[in-house]
Amino acid sequence: MILHSKIYGSGYPPVLVIHGLFGNGDNWISFAKKFEKNHQIHLLDMRNHGKSFVSNKMNYDIMSDDILKYIYYHKLNHPILLGHSMGGKTVMKFSIKYPIIPKKIIIVDISPKDYIDDNQKKLIHILKKVDFNIINTRKDLDFFLKTWISNIKIRSFFSKCVKKQKNGKLCFCFSLLNIEKNYDSLIHKKIENGSYHGPVLFLRGEYSNYILEKDYNHIQQLFPKCKIWTIIKSDHWIHIDNPIDFYNKIGVFLNET
Structure with missing residues (x-):
């Protein structure tokens, strides 16, 4: 089965947006409208979210394969992947599992570590x-x-x-x-082993505790070419708390060759 999506624009490279837990692609419509002039923006609904299919299995391995099927189905060439929270971990897993596919990736306020906070x-x-x-x-x-x-x-x-x-x-x-049913596979799962050597941008919220300085070493082991930037005056929902700074930093990263 192929993930449901809404597609905006027609530019290259395409950008796939992967939402967080409980969310859906519609949460990112403002982002799509901001960048659709220069990129084709795909707002995906992950399994068990939005209008995509329901499944009793849900983990980062499986969701990475969902994205791979989506990319092949839509015949996308070296897309940029952006993921927030759960979506960010999915993008991390995807880029390590299929490193030749993404042109670059953007991870929004999530670390590869496991989270014990309930x-x-x-x-x-x-x-x-x-x-x-x-x-x-x-x-x-x-x-x-x-x-x-x-x-x-x-x-x-x-x-x-x-x-x-x-x-x-x-x-x-x-x-x-x-x-x-799949909660432990999503929250208490650490991304480890392997690496992705393409360009990577991590964006963290100034008031958020999802990416801490003590996480940087682990992040850099998996993603040697990563940049870690802080969005001021923002918590975990960076794109809502400070959209101007968020869009500006992403715009800079998208335009880098």
């Missing part, structure tokens, strides 16, 4: 409490989530990640069941 697992437990038999609107969902999630940005993200079914009821735009 904040994401707490979110899963909260989301399992959502009853769409009584929650009928995004406003209802936001009000419900407010009991457990004080961060407005996170609540807003999940309130946008819902869709209306044929029966008129809302549902999440991701398979919570399969994400929970």
Whole structure:
């Protein structure tokens, strides 16, 4: 099966955007519109997310192969890959597994290390409490989530990640069941062994703890030609917190030969 996507523009090289956990390609429409004049932008929905297929198997090896199938299906020549969070780890795995394919890669606020923080697992437990038999609107969902999630940005993200079914009821735009089932393979998985020697840009949020200075050595072992830049005044959702600086730095990297 081929991943669902939305495609903007027609320039070369193409840029594939891989979203984070719980997200989908629509989260990156503003990015696509910013760069579609010079690049063909592919906003992918990964398995168990958005409009792509549902599967009970989900890990970085499998998702790397999903991207490979997508590239072959669309006959893309040496694309640039950009991944945020879970998407960033997928891109890291892909570039090490298939190093001759990417022209360059961009990793947004994620390190190759394993993460022991269970904040994401707490979110899963909260989301399992959502009853769409009584929650009928995004406003209802936001009000419900407010009991457990004080961060407005996170609540807003999940309130946008819902869709209306044929029966008129809302549902999440991701398979919570399969994400929970494969959680350990996604969060507690370290990217190691091998290397990618093409150009790599790591972007980290100034206020985020996803990429720390103590991670740099591991990053540079896997990606010898990497650059690590900080986006000021931003947390984990860099592209939302400081889009101007984010777009500027990516623009510089895309234009480098």
